[in-house]
Amino acid sequence: MLSAAVRNVLQTHPCGLTFDIDGTLSPIAPSPEAARLFPGVAGLLERLRPYARVAVITGRAVVSAAALVGVDGITYIGNHGLEWAEGLPEHHPIQLLPAAEAYRLSAQRLLTLAEQHLARSSPCVQIEHKSIGGTIHYRRCPDPVQSRQEILELLREPAQQAGLQLSEGKMAVELRVPGLNKGQALQRFIEQHRLRGVLFAGDDTTDLDGVETLLSLRQEGICPAAVTIAVRHPDTPSRLLERADLIVEGVAGMASLLEEMVLFLEQETGTSSPGWQEKRA
Numbered sequence: 507m508l509s510a511a512v513r514n515v516l517q518t519h520p521c522g523l524t525f526d527i528d529g530t531l532s533p534i535a536p537s538p539e540a541a542r543l544f545p546g547v548a549g550l551l552e553r554l555r556p557y558a559r560v561a562v563i564t565g566r567a568v569v570s571a572a573a574l575v576g577v578d579g580i581t582y583i584g585n586h587g588l589e590w591a592e593g594l595p596e597h598h599p600i601q602l603l604p605a606a607e608a609y610r611l612s613a614q615r616l617l618t619l620a621e622q623h624l625a626r627s628s629p630c631v632q633i634e635h636k637s638i639g640g641t642i643h644y645r646r647c648p649d650p651v652q653s654r655q656e657i658l659e660l661l662r663e664p665a666q667q668a669g670l671q672l673s674e675g676k677m678a679v680e681l682r683v684p685g686l687n688k689g690q691a692l693q694r695f696i697e698q699h700r701l702r703g704v705l706f707a708g709d710d711t712t713d714l715d716g717v718e719t720l721l722s723l724r725q726e727g728i729c730p731a732a733v734t735i736a737v738r739h740p741d742t743p744s745r746l747l748e749r750a751d752l753i754v755e756g757v758a759g760m761a762s763l764l765e766e767m768v769l770f771l772e773q774e775t776g777t778s779s780p781g782w783q784e785k786r787a
């Protein structure tokens with residue numbers, strides 16, 4: 507049964523439905539490229555698209571996010587809000603926030619330093635380069651606690667000197683442009699489309715910025731119908747579970763919620779799959 511808060515968002519116009527990807531729409535995988543969307547999720551996103559502005563907001567680069575999600579006509583907000591595309595990158599250019607350009611070279615220098623140093627001492631780490639900045643994954647390391655410490659010790663000081671931000675996700679250290687986060691990205695998306703109803707779902711520390719921003723915008727009356735969702739896994743941060751309005755159990759729980767939302771919208775408007783495309787055309 508769809509909660510009143512979610513129904514309220516879906517009945518508000520214009521409405522935005524925004525999701526983290528890894529751990530929210532796709533089960534956590536041993537490496538970023540091994541991740542796959544939960545079965546049925548791509549089809550559900552496509553069926554949501556006629557009714558709402560749909561966006562994925564992720565730490566992944568847009569190219570990587572689009573390769574995983576593969577749905578055109580939704581907004582891809584990558585690298586914590588640094589990269590934007592209004593659909594799959596083969597049809598829509600990826601735009602970078604201009605202010606981030608100043609960090610490109612120093613971020614590259616630090617990732618090269620990490621590559622050179624960690625290739626010898628921790629070959630289990632995987633370095634993911636993004637347009638600006640990147641992520642160092644240590645999920646595959648035999649001693650993740652030690653690998654994490656080694657990565658942080660190596661990069662903490664040079665990152666500080668370069669004015670770059672080190673942040674942590676699940677089994678990963680991220681080298682990021684300062685001041686950009688999922689909260690700011692979500693706010694920009696809401697402002698761009700003058701959204702009055704918004705749902706945001708995530709499962710990790712970086713999603714807390716999205717949750718807090720949306721709660722503030724609701725309180726200020728800028729986005730009066732807003733609902734925040736935490737996806738619960740054994741390692742979902744307790745703060746996220748406390749702050750979110752609703753909790754769903756794992757990616758399977760998120761997929762069930764998506765399906766309920768689709769069915770609700772299709773019933774409300776008298777459209778239903780598979781005929782909805784013809785009826786709306």
Ligand SMILES: [Mg+2]
Pocket residue numbers: 526527528529530708709710
């Ligand atoms: Mg996640």
